[in-house]
Amino acid sequence: MIDPVLDRLRKTPEWLVLVVLGLVSLAAPFIMPGLVTQLAFLWLMVVFAQTWDVLGGQLGYNSFGNVIFFGIGCYATAVMQRDSGLPYFDALTLGLLLSALLALVAALVFGAALLGIRGHYFAIATLGLGIAAGELAAGWDYIGAGSGMSLPLFPGELGSRELFFYFVMLAIAAVCFLTLRWLYGTRFGLAMNAIRDDEDKAEAMGLHTTAIKTVAWAISAVFLGLAGGVAGNMLGFIDPRDVAFSGATFGVWMVLMAILGGKGTLWGPVIGAIVFHITKELFWTYLLGWQRVALGVLIVLIVLFFPQGIMGWLADRRRARAGGAA
Amino acid sequence: MTLLLDVRDVTKRYGGVVANDAVSLQVREGEIAGLIGPNGSGKTTLFGAITGAYPVDGGDVIFNGASISHLRVGPIVRQGLARTYQQTRIYGEMTCMENMQISSRASQGNVMSLLRLKARGAQTRAEDLLSFVGLHEKRFEYGGRLSFGQQKLLEFAMALMSEPKLLLLDEPTAGINPTLINGLIDRLQRANKELGVTLLVIEHNMRVIMNLAEHITCLAHGRVLASGTPDEVRNDPRVLDAYLGAQ
Amino acid sequence: MVDNFLLLVQNPNFALDVVLNGLLAGAIFALAAYGMSLVWGVLNIVNIVQGELVVLGGYIAYAALSHGVPAYAALPVSALAMFAIGWGLYYTVIFRVVDKDLFISILATFGLSIVIQQLTNTIFGSDVRSFDTGLGSFYMLDGAVTVAWIKVIAFVLAMVSGGVLWLFLRHARLGQAIRATAQNPRAAHILGINTDRVYAMTYGLNGALCGAAGSLAVMAWTIHPYIGLPYTVRSFMIVVVAGLGNVGGVVVAGLSLGALENVAGFVLGAEYQIAFVFTLMVLILVWRNWRAARRRTYLS
Numbered sequence: 001m002i003d004p005v006l007d008r009l010r011k012t013p014e015w016l017v018l019v020v021l022g023l024v025s026l027a028a029p030f031i032m033p034g035l036v037t038q039l040a041f042l043w044l045m046v047v048f049a050q051t052w053d054v055l056g057g058q059l060g061y062n063s064f065g066n067v068i069f070f071g072i073g074c075y076a077t078a079v080m081q082r083d084s085g086l087p088y089f090d091a092l093t094l095g096l097l098l099s100a101l102l103a104l105v106a107a108l109v110f111g112a113a114l115l116g117i118r119g120h121y122f123a124i125a126t127l128g129l130g131i132a133a134g135e136l137a138a139g140w141d142y143i144g145a146g147s148g149m150s151l152p153l154f155p156g157e158l159g160s161r162e163l164f165f166y167f168v169m170l171a172i173a174a175v176c177f178l179t180l181r182w183l184y185g186t187r188f189g190l191a192m193n194a195i196r197d198d199e200d201k202a203e204a205m206g207l208h209t210t211a212i213k214t215v216a217w218a219i220s221a222v223f224l225g226l227a228g229g230v231a232g233n234m235l236g237f238i239d240p241r242d243v244a245f246s247g248a249t250f251g252v253w254m255v256l257m258a259i260l261g262g263k264g265t266l267w268g269p270v271i272g273a274i275v276f277h278i279t280k281e282l283f284w285t286y287l288l289g290w291q292r293v294a295l296g297v298l299i300v301l302i303v304l305f306f307p308q309g310i311m312g313w314l315a316d317r318r319r320a321r322a323g324g325a326a
Numbered sequence: 327m328t329l330l331l332d333v334r335d336v337t338k339r340y341g342g343v344v345a346n347d348a349v350s351l352q353v354r355e356g357e358i359a360g361l362i363g364p365n366g367s368g369k370t371t372l373f374g375a376i377t378g379a380y381p382v383d384g385g386d387v388i389f390n391g392a393s394i395s396h397l398r399v400g401p402i403v404r405q406g407l408a409r410t411y412q413q414t415r416i417y418g419e420m421t422c423m424e425n426m427q428i429s430s431r432a433s434q435g436n437v438m439s440l441l442r443l444k445a446r447g448a449q450t451r452a453e454d455l456l457s458f459v460g461l462h463e464k465r466f467e468y469g470g471r472l473s474f475g476q477q478k479l480l481e482f483a484m485a486l487m488s489e490p491k492l493l494l495l496d497e498p499t500a501g502i503n504p505t506l507i508n509g510l511i512d513r514l515q516r517a518n519k520e521l522g523v524t525l526l527v528i529e530h531n532m533r534v535i536m537n538l539a540e541h542i543t544c545l546a547h548g549r550v551l552a553s554g555t556p557d558e559v560r561n562d563p564r565v566l567d568a569y570l571g572a573q
Numbered sequence: 574m575v576d577n578f579l580l581l582v583q584n585p586n587f588a589l590d591v592v593l594n595g596l597l598a599g600a601i602f603a604l605a606a607y608g609m610s611l612v613w614g615v616l617n618i619v620n621i622v623q624g625e626l627v628v629l630g631g632y633i634a635y636a637a638l639s640h641g642v643p644a645y646a647a648l649p650v651s652a653l654a655m656f657a658i659g660w661g662l663y664y665t666v667i668f669r670v671v672d673k674d675l676f677i678s679i680l681a682t683f684g685l686s687i688v689i690q691q692l693t694n695t696i697f698g699s700d701v702r703s704f705d706t707g708l709g710s711f712y713m714l715d716g717a718v719t720v721a722w723i724k725v726i727a728f729v730l731a732m733v734s735g736g737v738l739w740l741f742l743r744h745a746r747l748g749q750a751i752r753a754t755a756q757n758p759r760a761a762h763i764l765g766i767n768t769d770r771v772y773a774m775t776y777g778l779n780g781a782l783c784g785a786a787g788s789l790a791v792m793a794w795t796i797h798p799y800i801g802l803p804y805t806v807r808s809f810m811i812v813v814v815a816g817l818g819n820v821g822g823v824v825v826a827g828l829s830l831g832a833l834e835n836v837a838g839f840v841l842g843a844e845y846q847i848a849f850v851f852t853l854m855v856l857i858l859v860w861r862n863w864r865a866a867r868r869r870t871y872l873s
Contacts, residue, residue, distance in 0.1 A: 131847075293695070
């Protein structure tokens with residue numbers, strides 16, 4: 001029953017899908033005015049999954065610490081808004097620029113230090129990096145230490161704040177998607193896949209592997225930094241361990257959503273993020289206190305029984321049908 | 327003819343084992359040179375030392391007139407010294423065409439140059455080279471799904487795609503269907519003549535190497551045992567001893 | 574920060590107190606790390622749930638102690654219970670990831686760690702727990718150095734537990750089967766060793782080690798549900814520094830880490846101790862990678 005629908009979708013030109021999705025996204029907050037914040041978080045999830053997949057799926061470097069760029073973004077914008085003394089929107093704009101810049105610099109520095117480390121060592125090094133950042137932020141008085149930072153009040157009228165940040169987050173997700181779509185189509189995309197498949201061979205074929213890895217990480221860091229700056233304002237409050245450098249929520253969700261949708265594909269992380277976020281919003285409230293247990297169980301189940309993700313499953317299914325027909 | 331590769335007294339030790347003991351060999355521009363020797367005589371180790379996979383403990387490697395023994399793998403291959411592996415290495419989750427495209431000389435450029443769209447010229451060249459090794463109808467197949475022999479051919483085509491001056495081939499006929507070996511010899515010779523690639527070939531199949539190479543070096547126990555034309559090497563009693571002794 | 578450092582330098586007796594207490598804590602780190610290296614070596618899995626197993630072992634000991642089990646029995650009770658839990662975890666989850674990509678096993682054990690962390694939080698509450706054995710302390714150097722007796726006992730018991738397992742692996746038949754499987758699982762399988770059972774036993778024994786470590790931690794120090802990941806990272810760091818299969822190295826690295834961490838906690842402030850642990854791990858990996866890269870560069 002599902003196959004005809006999938007075939008129809010497969011035959012639809014991508015631009016049409018993008019236009020329809022774009023129109024739906026623009027109309028969504030007016031169709032569902034009660035859900036604007038949840039929808040804005042949906043785009044945040046899409047950014048999370050997509051940016052994780054740049055390294056995790058396309059390059060084969062599984063990072064558990066990407067949340068660090070998000071956290072840097074949260075704080076950079078918040079500090080700019082607190083200390084610059086500029087009007088709200090000027091401070092926000094400058095803050096987001098600072099967020100992107102600091103995340104970029106951080107990716108270049110951490111990339112130089114960590115991207116030579118391979119396999120599970122890289123995964124665990126980045127895990128350590130994310131948690132260390134949260135602990136350090138929780139002790140640093142300048143950014144509010146353990147008690148976090150509150151963000152300035154939005155100057156507009158009631159309800160306009162949610163709408164404003166919805167569109168900003170949508171713009172970040174859309175630009176991120178289009179950037180990655182373009183990136184994966186260039187030779188840079190092929191170079192990333194080559195490194196994923198056999199890094200030593202890629203080096204022996206003359207690819208500038210270190211530069212490629214670092215630039216890839218920097219690209220995802222910029223979008224995470226921007227998303228962090230906006231997310232802090234959406235939430236109105238930044239906690240070092242539970243918001244900015246939240247390895248146990250955002251940090252894990254990124255990985256989970258990308259795997260759920262299908263690692264190493266353009267659409268997989270987007271689909272994974274949408275499925276995960278909707279499922280979470282529908283069922284989370286019924287789990288009263290057991291949410292995190294459920295999250296752990298979900299990780300184990302997906303990793304054990306569905307590691308190829310939705311996109312991988314669809315590809316397998318198509319291959320099986322083609323084989324059956326022939 | 328000018329010297330393209332000049333290996334001078336290269337020594338490589340692994341702990342107490344001397345894998346290469348003051349090995350010297352020369353490859354002239356435009357020729358096909360052969361490297362033979364019993365198993366464990368240090369042929370692949372020498373390839374690694376030349377291409378910068380690990381540090382050498384002594385001696386020097388001169389490529390195209392400049393020392394490269396202090397360089398790492400990346401800079402060396404970008405100077406035009408490429409290699410293939412005995413256990414073939416290709417990108418398994420990418421199609422043959424993608425394998426070829428990312429192996430082009432232009433892919434060795436900086437990151438900015440990679441961000442430009444895929445060049446049309448590289449596309450045609452990739453298809454031509456795939457036809458050259460007989461893999462054209464497999465061009466949209468994933469590298470990892472090819473047979474071992476096909477992967478070997480793909481790796482050879484990828485190496486040619488990078489337009490090397492000198493290509494080191496580690497046992498190109500191993501694992502290839504015997505009926506296809508003559509075709510492969512022909513391709514190696516055409517790559518040499520038509521594409522102007524100098525070759526240094528490790529080979530176990532004596533018939534192949536004697537027909538292919540103009541100049542052969544024989545290693546045994548990490549040392550150069552003999553070197554000269556195929557006839558000289560074939561008739562050298564020490565070479566016979568080394569092979570019979572090893573068997 | 575600088576003041577604290579000067580305080581240590583100017584009062585050697587006090588510095589000794591900090592270092593000694595750190596060394597005693599290090600024995601528990603070493604014990605957990607020994608278990609991790611066992612699982613890593615035999616199953617080829619980096620067991621991210623390691624720290625949660627330690628914490629769970631601690632809670633089991635705590636529950637037993639609060640229900641009147643005498644202190645000397647806490648360790649065996651916890652070790653036995655954790656052996657069973659480890660065995661059970663193997664046959665529910667771990668056996669599915671043994672042959673898989675390392676990332677799969679890391680992610681699966683990471684998922685397990687979240688489950689156990691949240692379960693302990695739900696069942697035992699998020700308070701910091703410690704069981705007072707009432708053994709008191711002894712003093713050295715005119716009272717400048719205070720050491721709780723229970724910490725010394727925990728140190729000794731940690732060493733003994735590790736030693737017993739080491740002897741078991743050397744001499745018992747099952748121990749030899751485990752070592753054979755670690756070296757070459759396929760050959761071991763052909764020789765008639767039931768590798769699946771060996772893996773289960775290994776994971777169970779690791780559970781027992783974590784149980785022992787946890788029971789000692791709750792009596793000599795403190796535990797709470799969120800302290801698991803630091804134990805995992807400590808174990809990982811110790812194994813990386815010592816190298817797989819190097820028991821002596823694990824002990825030395827474990828004790829050094831304990832001392833180093835305690836000094837850092839004092840100098841930087843206790844709130845930075847966890848940050849220190851994680852940063853140190855990242856630095857160790859970066860340093861090792863840098864050294865490995867240098868070995869590939871040559872002559873120049």
